[in-house]
Structure formats: C-alpha cells, structure tokens
Amino acid sequence: QMRLVESGGGSVQVGDTLELTCTVSGYTDDNYCMGWFRQAPEKEREGVAALDTDGTRTYPDSVSGRFFVTKDSRKHTLYLRMRDLQLEDTAVYYCAAKKGTTCWFTRPYEYTSWGQGTQVTVSS
Numbered sequence: 001q002m003r004l005v006e007s008g009g010g011s012v013q014v015g016d017t018l019e020l021t022c023t024v025s026g027y028t029d030d031n032y033c034m035g036w037f038r039q040a041p042e043k044e045r046e047g048v049a050a051l052d053t054d055g056t057r058t059y060p061d062s063v064s065g066r067f068f069v070t071k072d073s074r075k076h077t078l079y080l081r082m083r084d085l086q087l088e089d090t091a092v093y094y095c096a097a098k099k100g101t102t103c104w105f106t107r108p109y110e111y112t113s114w115g116q117g118t119q120v121t122v123s124s
Helices: none
Strands: 003-007 010-013 018-025 032-039 046-051 067-072 077-082 091-099 118-123
Touching: 003 091, 018 032, 018 091, 018 118, 032 067, 032 077, 046 067, 046 077, 077 091
Parallel strands: 010 118
Antiparallel strands: 003 018, 018 077, 032 046, 032 091, 067 077, 091 118
C-alpha cells in the first residue's frame, strides 16, 4: 500500500516562493507517475502538475512558468516548487500517484493514492 505524506506548506506573501515535498513509502517500484493537485474552499480540486516516469512534466496555464515539479527517485520524494505565488494559489495541496507511465493533471479520478494535504496560504 503506497503512502504519501506532504509537507512544506505555510503562510507566505504575494510574490514569495515555496517548495512542497511529498514523501512516498510502502511502494518501491518506480513504475508510477505522480501529480500535484489543490483545492481551495468551495472550489473543485484542480491539477497543477503531472510528472510522467520519463520525466515529462505538464502544467495548466494557471501555473505554467511559476510551478515546477521534480522527483528524487532515490529518496522516493516528489517536489513542487512554486514561485511568484498569488492570492489565488491559496489552497490545500495534495500529491497523488498512480501505477503507470503517464499521468494527467486533468484526471484526478485516475490516481489511486493520495496524501493528506498541506495548506498553502498566500496573503498580500
């Protein structure tokens, strides 16, 4: 059973940079792709990044150029570096994983393992 634990959230100001971490345990096979999602109050969960097993990264327009996803396979850890944070980036951020080589940030229903989330609050 794969277990995901996010960390690194916090309160920042507009324009700041923050890096989230997602530690993966319970699954040593690297044949899984991963994504980052967020959910703001009274809004649907939305994908903000996806990372395929071949290193392909995809992002929605809302965060492209500001968010960057990386993975350290040796440490089984996924990162999301967020720069130039805006008020609308305030949300609970989740990492997720699914077996296979390709992940889509537009398909949260395909992910089988989720972390508990970490709060990111951006203020002016």
